[in-house]
Amino acid sequence: MSTQPVQPIQPARQRPSVGPQEGMPALDLQLQNKDGAKVRLSDYWQRSPIVLVFLRHFG
Amino acid sequence: MVTMGNPEQTTNFWNTYRLPFPGLCDPQQRAYQTYSLPDGDIRLLAGPGILGKTFTAFFKHGVSKSIGSGLQMPGVFIIDQQGIVRYNHPYQSSADNPPNSLILQKLAAMKSVMEQPQESADIQEEDGRVQ
Numbered sequence: 001m002s003t004q005p006v007q008p009i010q011p012a013r014q015r016p017s018v019g020p021q022e023g024m025p026a027l028d029l030q031l032q033n034k035d036g037a038k039v040r041l042s043d044y045w046q047r048s049p050i051v052l053v054f055l056r057h058f059g
Numbered sequence: 060m061v062t063m064g065n066p067e068q069t070t071n072f073w074n075t076y077r078l079p080f081p082g083l084c085d086p087q088q089r090a091y092q093t094y095s096l097p098d099g100d101i102r103l104l105a106g107p108g109i110l111g112k113t114f115t116a117f118f119k120h121g122v123s124k125s126i127g128s129g130l131q132m133p134g135v136f137i138i139d140q141q142g143i144v145r146y147n148h149p150y151q152s153s154a155d156n157p158p159n160s161l162i163l164q165k166l167a168a169m170k171s172v173m174e175q176p177q178e179s180a181d182i183q184e185e186d187g188r189v190q
């Protein structure tokens with residue numbers, strides 16, 4: 001059994017203030033889609049350019 | 060489009076607004092963090108200049124519970140087929156939506172660049188035959 005402590009998620013205010021910049025490689029991630037299937041962001045951008053929107057929403 | 064909801068919450072949101080594009084779920088906000096989208100404070104979320112838009116949204120869509128962190132700031136990125144970021148817009152306030160016209164303009168410019176090498180190659184080929 002590993003004794004290595006789990007790294008906590010970095011608190012928001014300590015995160016870098018800027019994300020991936022124009023001209024930089026985008027960060028590929030695996031997420032669940034709304035149907036529960038695992039997908040990668042690159043699955044979408046390899047098909048066509050994408051507008052990736054991180055939403056703040058109510059509902 | 061990435062939400063802070065789980066698949067059920069995201070599906071409900073998609074069904075409510077009949078959204079025609081893919082919906083991705085990030086209930087722990089790891090993708091938001093990876094793209095360095097920070098938490099906002101009260102000034103960025105409901106400060107002067109934002110309250111008007113907030114009330115408009117409440118009247119239009121009703122008052123409902125925030126999905127995920129109410130402090131999380133949104134963001135918009137355009138990524139090309141090579142996986143390169145062509146536009147980034149981390150929101151400076153909760154009402155800092157980039158205009159749709161700007162997004163369409165960026166996409167049109169990318170399409171123009173994508174088509175350019177083929178046209179250029181055709182011209183070079185033609186020039187080669189002339190010489």
